[in-house]
Amino acid sequence: MSASDVAPTPATYPAREQVKVPGGRPRPWFVLGAALVVVTLTSLSVGSYRVPLLGLFGSVLEALGLETGYRLEPMQQAVLLSIRLPRVVLGVMVGAVLATSGAALQALFRNPLVEPGLLGTSSGAALGAVTAIVLDAALSSRLGPFRLLVVPGAAFLGALSATVLAQRLGGGGGRTETARILLAGVAVSAGAGAGIGLLTQMATDAQLRTITFWTWGSLAGASWSVVVASTVPLLIALVLLLKDSRSLNLLLLGEREAWHLGVDVEKLKRRLVLAAALGVGAAVSVSGVIGFVGLLVPALLRLALGPDHRRLMGASALLGSALLVASDVLARTAAVPQELPIGALTSMLGVPVFVSLLVRGKGMS
Amino acid sequence: MSLEARGIEVWRGRGRTLGPLSLELVPGEVLAVVGPNGAGKSTLLSAFCGELSCTVGEVLLDGRPLLKWPPRERALRLGVLPQESSLGFGFTVLEVALLGRSPHATRGEGSVDMEAALASLEVMDIRHLSSRPYTSLSGGERQRVQLARVLAQLWEAPAHGHRYLLLDEPTSSLDLSHQHLVLEEATRFARQGGAVLAVLHDLNLAARYAHRIAVLKDGKLVELGAPAQVLRPDLIASTFGLQVRVVEYPDSPAPFIIPSGRAPPPA
Numbered sequence: 054m055s056a057s058d059v060a061p062t063p064a065t066y067p068a069r070e071q072v073k074v075p076g077g078r079p080r081p082w083f084v085l086g087a088a089l090v091v092v093t094l095t096s097l098s099v100g101s102y103r104v105p106l107l108g109l110f111g112s113v114l115e116a117l118g119l120e121t122g123y124r125l126e127p128m129q130q131a132v133l134l135s136i137r138l139p140r141v142v143l144g145v146m147v148g149a150v151l152a153t154s155g156a157a158l159q160a161l162f163r164n165p166l167v168e169p170g171l172l173g174t175s176s177g178a179a180l181g182a183v184t185a186i187v188l189d190a191a192l193s194s195r196l197g198p199f200r201l202l203v204v205p206g207a208a209f210l211g212a213l214s215a216t217v218l219a220q221r222l223g224g225g226g227g228r229t230e231t232a233r234i235l236l237a238g239v240a241v242s243a244g245a246g247a248g249i250g251l252l253t254q255m256a257t258d259a260q261l262r263t264i265t266f267w268t269w270g271s272l273a274g275a276s277w278s279v280v281v282a283s284t285v286p287l288l289i290a291l292v293l294l295l296k297d298s299r300s301l302n303l304l305l306l307g308e309r310e311a312w313h314l315g316v317d318v319e320k321l322k323r324r325l326v327l328a329a330a331l332g333v334g335a336a337v338s339v340s341g342v343i344g345f346v347g348l349l350v351p352a353l354l355r356l357a358l359g360p361d362h363r364r365l366m367g368a369s370a371l372l373g374s375a376l377l378v379a380s381d382v383l384a385r386t387a388a389v390p391q392e393l394p395i396g397a398l399t400s401m402l403g404v405p406v407f408v409s410l411l412v413r414g415k416g417m418s
Numbered sequence: 419m420s421l422e423a424r425g426i427e428v429w430r431g432r433g434r435t436l437g438p439l440s441l442e443l444v445p446g447e448v449l450a451v452v453g454p455n456g457a458g459k460s461t462l463l464s465a466f467c468g469e470l471s472c473t474v475g476e477v478l479l480d481g482r483p484l485l486k487w488p489p490r491e492r493a494l495r496l497g498v499l500p501q502e503s504s505l506g507f508g509f510t511v512l513e514v515a516l517l518g519r520s521p522h523a524t525r526g527e528g529s530v531d532m533e534a535a536l537a538s539l540e541v542m543d544i545r546h547l548s549s550r551p552y553t554s555l556s557g558g559e560r561q562r563v564q565l566a567r568v569l570a571q572l573w574e575a576p577a578h579g580h581r582y583l584l585l586d587e588p589t590s591s592l593d594l595s596h597q598h599l600v601l602e603e604a605t606r607f608a609r610q611g612g613a614v615l616a617v618l619h620d621l622n623l624a625a626r627y628a629h630r631i632a633v634l635k636d637g638k639l640v641e642l643g644a645p646a647q648v649l650r651p652d653l654i655a656s657t658f659g660l661q662v663r664v665v666e667y668p669d670s671p672a673p674f675i676i677p678s679g680r681a682p683p684p685a
Contacts, residue, residue, distance in 0.1 A: 163504075163506065163507075164506070165506075165507070299520065302517060302520075303517060303520060305505060305507045305509070306503065306505055306514075306517060306567075307500070307503055307504065307505070309469055309498070309500055310498075310500065310503060312469070312489075313467065313493060313496070313497065313498045313571075314493050314517070314518065314520050314521055314571065315489040315490035315491075315492065315493030315494075315520065315521040316489065317489055355507070355508070359508060359509065359510070359513070360507040360508055360509055361509070361513065363526075
């Protein structure tokens with residue numbers, strides 16, 4: 054009964070070809086990519102001022118040296134380049150970050166009901182951003198070139214504190230109760246919301262957008278300078294979140310189980326919270342609080358693709374982008390000349406999903 | 419080469435919940451840990467696998483402090499089945515078993531991993547459920563899936579060193595036949611050069627399958643040895659507060675324990 058009388062299989066294997074899981078789940082990339090393209094083109098074209106797609110393609114081809122006979126009028130080109138395009142780019146990035154942050158936080162809390170909006174991450178970010186904006190007049194003279202970083206930086210700190218607080222209160226450990234997390238999120242959100250309300254009332258600063266912006270979100274503030282300022286944190290957050298897809302699967306098994314499978318759980322948790330706070334902070338500082346994207350998108354995709362994060366995270370980024378851009382189209386066009394709050398639209402889609410998850414998951418701890 | 423706890427103690431607040439205690443798990447053996455509720459069996463297992471850091475003493479895996487191992491290398495050698503696992507997301511049974519392969523498959527699962535996962539499902543008699551969602555299974559089926567996941571993790575021996583399998587009440591939700599299936603597999607795992615430590619409640623299962631039995635009471639090791647040597651009526655009475663008769667059947671290698679009633683509390 055000693056170890057020497059057996060010949061264990063060798064642990065080194067030369068060829069490691071990928072295998073498809075039998076009865077495997079569908080590959081979503083084509084469908085989701087196509088949806089995003091369609092939505093993007095629609096958003097570029099539709100609005101109070103129409104930009105014809107034929108002219109758009111014509112101008113693009115012309116720039117590549119191909120004459121087609123179609124091109125955009127100068128006015129159309131100006132609308133496209135300085136208004137529509139930055140707005141779409143921002144929508145794509147914010148949507149991707151909100152959806153993947155949602156999926157990552159759900160794995161972290163091991164609960165499909167968790168979402169940056171419900172957890173308090175978003176309101177924390179908004180409080181940080183509003184505080185920075187209100188204090189901006191006092192600070193800006195001393196900060197010089199770093200001024201651009203103040204608002205997203207403060208939003209990041211707000212998001213981080215709110216998430217850590219919710220994690221502590223909700224007991225983000227092994228077996229976390231839904232009710233506990235949600236109540237922790239409610240408490241954090243309410244506190245941050247009160248702070249935002251007071252600050253927006255007190256502020257006379259013309260820079261400060263209305264409270265609607267912070268509670269319901271909007272992409273109306275998009276411009277190239279906004280895009281440039283938020284691209285770096287948004288992309289860093291996205292890359293960090295996508296990189297950990299594999300470990301997220303193991304985290305769903307439980308923290309102990311993940312640890313025994315070789316995951317450094319404490320580091321992973323810290324990384325996830327930081328990445329989500331960075332992304333949500335940057336997103337909120339440019340677009341306000343747009344709720345339920347992080348709940349709706351992963352929930353729908355799990356139904357179609359299963360819970361494997363190696364598909365779920367990438368797919369969430371694509372569908373999140375498409376959902377946000379589509380919601381923005383609707384927000385801009387449904388009640389012309391007014392603009393609907395985009396967060397109200399995403400919440401209208403998200404709340405039924407939330408309720409159905411809540412009802413279905415009754416027995417779940 | 420062993421998994422060895424050297425003089426470990428675990429303190430919670432001002433009280434000592436485990437130890438001082440030394441115990442060595444040797445490749446080739448099945449070691450059963452038994453004891454009444456609250457004796458510290460699960461604490462022992464948690465300390466043994468590094469989940470709980472010991473207040474005093476240390477645990478060595480193949481001669482090296484457990485927590486000094488790189489996580490992935492450790493995961494290739496040491497697999498743990500917790501007492502209960504809550505997995506609320508709808509992975510299929512096969513996907514759960516494949517998760518056990520992640521220390522091996524750092525770049526995505528290959529055919530080796532698929533074979534190991536399917537074989538471990540086969541061994542646990544749940545391969546026919548491969549494509550069912552985990553969440554739709556019964557408690558006993560879930561327990562076997564989790565065990566298959568750990569078996570898949572330790573399916574092949576590492577290039578150097580041995581495999582250690584720690585099971586916390588692996589039979590708690592299983593029907594009679596699957597209880598024996600699980601312990602037969604544990605024995606087979608040991609025969610192939612692995613080592614198994616299993617926390618068990620059923621003394622007869624322990625007697626039948628374990629090479630050694632460790633009896634734990636109030637956080638201390640009160641007895642350690644071969645089943646026939648450990649499972650004495652006096653020891654069982656003093657540890658479990660249960661009066662038993664120990665019977666030997668001619669065709670059975672292990673003693674058999676028949677409870678006859680609760681023992682009077684010690685005077």
